[in-house]
Structures are given as C-alpha cells and as structure tokens.
Amino acid sequence: MTTFAPEFFIKHTLRADYVAKQQTLQSLWSGYGHISRYHVTVGNSCSSVILKAIDWGQVAEHPRGWQSDLAHQRKVHSYQVELNWYAHWAQAAHSIARMPKYLGHYATGSTLYLLLEDLDASGFDLRCASLDAAQVSVVLHWLASLHAHYLTTDPAPAWPEGLWPQGTYWYLATRPNEWQAMKEGALKAAAEQLDQTIRNCPYQTLVHGDAKVANFCFSADLQEVAAVDFQYIGRGIGVQDVAYLLGSCLSEAQLAEHLDYLLDVYFSELARCIIARGESPDLAEAVAQQWYQLFPVAWADFHRFIMGWCPTHAKNNAFSRRMTQVGLDYLTS
Structure with a gap:
C-alpha cells in the first residue's frame, strides 16, 4: 500500500x-x-x-x-x-x-x-524539566479543569468510546510482565486490590495518563500551560494524574514540604470547576474527599509499576515508599 x-x-x-x-x-x-x-x-x-x-x-x-x-x-x-x-x-x-x-x-x-x-508558534514555547511549588500550580489547574469537565458518576459500559477503558500507561491489565518481575511482597500481593479500588471509585473522569512535566508546554512567564501526548488518555480518577505529575517534577524534599499545599491547590480548583459546570457544592465536596483519600492508592499503583519495570529507577525513593505504604494501609483500613 x-x-x-x-x-x-x-x-x-x-x-x-x-x-x-x-x-x-x-x-x-x-x-x-x-x-x-x-x-x-x-x-x-x-x-x-x-x-x-x-x-x-x-x-x-x-x-x-x-x-x-x-x-x-x-x-x-x-x-x-x-x-x-x-x-x-x-x-x-x-x-x-x-x-x-x-x-x-x-x-x-x-x-x-x-x-x-505548533504550540511554540502559539506562545507555549517553554519546556521545563522541573518546577517549584508555585510553578506546578498552573499544571494542577489544567488537570483540575480536564478532570472536572469529564467527571461522570454513571458512565456507560463503553465509556470512554475510542479511548482507554483504563487510562495511564501503567495500569495493571496491560503490565503483566512487569508485575511478574516484581519481588514477592506486600505491594505485589496488593496489585489487584489497588487497581480494583481505583476502578471501583464512584467518581470517574478522563485522565491524561502520562501527565509528566515533559508533556506540558508553558508560556514564557509560566502562567499558562498546554498539554501534549494523549496516547494514554482514558477512564480513571484525577489523582492518578496528580500523583504522576508531582513525582515527575518535584524532588523528595519538595514533595515532603509542599505536598499538602499542592493537593489543596488541586482540590480547590477541582471543586471550583465542578461547581462552574452547574453541579452542586455537595458533589464537588464528595469528589474531592473521595479522590483525596485515594491519592496514596494512586501513588502506590504507579510505584507497583516502577518496582517491576525498573526498581533501580530514581522514582523508587524513600518518599515514594512511604506514600506507597500509606496506600497499602488504606486498603486494610
């Protein structure tokens, strides 16, 4: 042909x-x-x-x-x-x-x-390898806008048609070889439960699925942002994108110092966007509370992938291991 x-x-x-x-x-x-x-x-x-x-x-x-x-x-x-x-x-x-x-x-x-x-020609010509806590807020606002826009509490079985039935490039069903490569332990044993907990959340949306800082293009003043690389967009919960983003652009020290603040930034903007869609404040609060609780689960789910794919990767650090343990503890709480 x-x-x-x-x-x-x-x-x-x-x-x-x-x-x-x-x-x-x-x-x-x-x-x-x-x-x-x-x-x-x-x-x-x-x-x-x-x-x-x-x-x-x-x-x-x-x-x-x-x-x-x-x-x-x-x-x-x-x-x-x-x-x-x-x-x-x-x-x-x-x-x-x-x-x-x-x-x-x-x-x-x-x-x-x-x-x-060409986003460069449209004013988004700056790329960043890392961000500080203030700079990452603009990306969290972008994610909150996307997640609020596609929020659903009653998705049809085929939703989202043409996209991934589960967003992210690391979800368990597509990574059996990496799971097999993991050392035996609590994280490997809990892999299916982590995945199921995310899928069973009553509040689903579209997640970008590869929301690392390299996939965002910034204006010169870092006040505006656009996203690229939508190969893994699909159904999920917003904190899957948030966890992956923060791990991609902040150091362990930055995460330890600023995580609570950055989650407040994301969830405040998420609630504002949900209400701006015409939904009730009660729904906005319910989504924020549920996803906040599932943040460590989403973190642990990605850490599960890292531990099979490349356990010597820099993302296998002390902060990530602590957050993963919080996620595992949530499963038994």
Missing part, C-alpha cells in the same frame, strides 16, 4: 502552496517514528505545524528490554487512542484545557500521520 510523503499529506490537508520540513524535534519511544516541525505557506500567510509520524512496521528494541508482542500492541493501540482523542473528543475541551488543535490525519497500513497546531 502506497504511503504519501509527509509534505504531500500536509500540503493536501491544509491546501497549502508550499510545505518544507524545518526540523525533527524528537524520536518516538522505541523507534516508532518521529515528531517534526514543517513550514507551511498558504497564499501570503506563513506558519508552522507539527507532524507526529508513526510507523510501527519497523520498531527498535525497547531501551530497557521490555520488548514483547503485548508491549507492541499496547503502543500501537495508544497511537489510535491519541488519534481518537484529537479527532473526536478534544474539541469539546479546548475552551477549558489548552492543547494542540487537530488539523488532520492520514492512516494506511502501519503508518499514521497526525497533524497538529
């Missing part, structure tokens, strides 16, 4: 007069493709766009040796989920949670092109 050159696809999709590749921004995990910026001319107007070009026909070895057919199928499905998100879901959230605008796609065989707005 013939695959169109990226330039031809972009030119056809945008009805452009001229298209040229400017630069490759990054390679995708395990060699599944690349993300590039293209210069586009339409009449007298010049702009740039981002192309996520995926080809799962030729895949490199996993950097940590976790290559398997299950891992490959999970990754392939994640790109279809991301396409479904941008094409069918994201438009409804643009006014409350900034992300790239969807411009079009092309799919054939093992090739997928996803064409998106």
Whole structure:
C-alpha cells in the first residue's frame, strides 16, 4: 500500500502552496517514528505545524528490554487512542484545557500521520524539566479543569468510546510482565486490590495518563500551560494524574514540604470547576474527599509499576515508599 510523503499529506490537508520540513524535534519511544516541525505557506500567510509520524512496521528494541508482542500492541493501540482523542473528543475541551488543535490525519497500513497546531508558534514555547511549588500550580489547574469537565458518576459500559477503558500507561491489565518481575511482597500481593479500588471509585473522569512535566508546554512567564501526548488518555480518577505529575517534577524534599499545599491547590480548583459546570457544592465536596483519600492508592499503583519495570529507577525513593505504604494501609483500613 502506497504511503504519501509527509509534505504531500500536509500540503493536501491544509491546501497549502508550499510545505518544507524545518526540523525533527524528537524520536518516538522505541523507534516508532518521529515528531517534526514543517513550514507551511498558504497564499501570503506563513506558519508552522507539527507532524507526529508513526510507523510501527519497523520498531527498535525497547531501551530497557521490555520488548514483547503485548508491549507492541499496547503502543500501537495508544497511537489510535491519541488519534481518537484529537479527532473526536478534544474539541469539546479546548475552551477549558489548552492543547494542540487537530488539523488532520492520514492512516494506511502501519503508518499514521497526525497533524497538529505548533504550540511554540502559539506562545507555549517553554519546556521545563522541573518546577517549584508555585510553578506546578498552573499544571494542577489544567488537570483540575480536564478532570472536572469529564467527571461522570454513571458512565456507560463503553465509556470512554475510542479511548482507554483504563487510562495511564501503567495500569495493571496491560503490565503483566512487569508485575511478574516484581519481588514477592506486600505491594505485589496488593496489585489487584489497588487497581480494583481505583476502578471501583464512584467518581470517574478522563485522565491524561502520562501527565509528566515533559508533556506540558508553558508560556514564557509560566502562567499558562498546554498539554501534549494523549496516547494514554482514558477512564480513571484525577489523582492518578496528580500523583504522576508531582513525582515527575518535584524532588523528595519538595514533595515532603509542599505536598499538602499542592493537593489543596488541586482540590480547590477541582471543586471550583465542578461547581462552574452547574453541579452542586455537595458533589464537588464528595469528589474531592473521595479522590483525596485515594491519592496514596494512586501513588502506590504507579510505584507497583516502577518496582517491576525498573526498581533501580530514581522514582523508587524513600518518599515514594512511604506514600506507597500509606496506600497499602488504606486498603486494610
């Protein structure tokens, strides 16, 4: 089956007069493709766009040796989920949670092109490897807006259609090999119960699923933020994103000092957004209380993944082990 050159696809999709590749921004995990910026001319107007070009026909070895057919199928499905998100879901959230605008796609065989707005050109050109407590608040507000917007207390069995039935890239059902690799102990034994506790929460929403700081693009003054990389968006509870975000951008010392404050920031904004949707303050309080209690469970669930995937990872630290124990204690309380 013939695959169109990226330039031809972009030119056809945008009805452009001229298209040229400017630069490759990054390679995708395990060699599944690349993300590039293209210069586009339409009449007298010049702009740039981002192309996520995926080809799962030729895949490199996993950097940590976790290559398997299950891992490959999970990754392939994640790109279809991301396409479904941008094409069918994201438009409804643009006014409350900034992300790239969807411009079009092309799919054939093992090739997928996803064409998106260039956030750098729209004023979100700053990337951060770490944040301080004040700076992370803007991302917590973004997450709270997303979670409130998609909050549901009575999801249909197929909800969210086209996305992951459980969001996050580490959820248990897709990580049996990592679970098997864990040392025997309380965390491994509790893995199913942690997962079930999250799934049984009566307040479900859409979680980004990979809400590390690297997947957020900031304005120059760090007062505005947009998110990218929606391969693992799906059903879950908001604190799954919160736990993963905080662990990705704050040190152990920062977490120990600022966790209570940052959770207050998130839950205050979550309640405000829920009420702004027209829901009752009682519902907003109930969601906040339930998710607050489940924060350590969500943390422990991700720590379960780390302990199977790479137990020597820097995220296996004393703070994370303490928080995981709190989550395990919750299961027996």
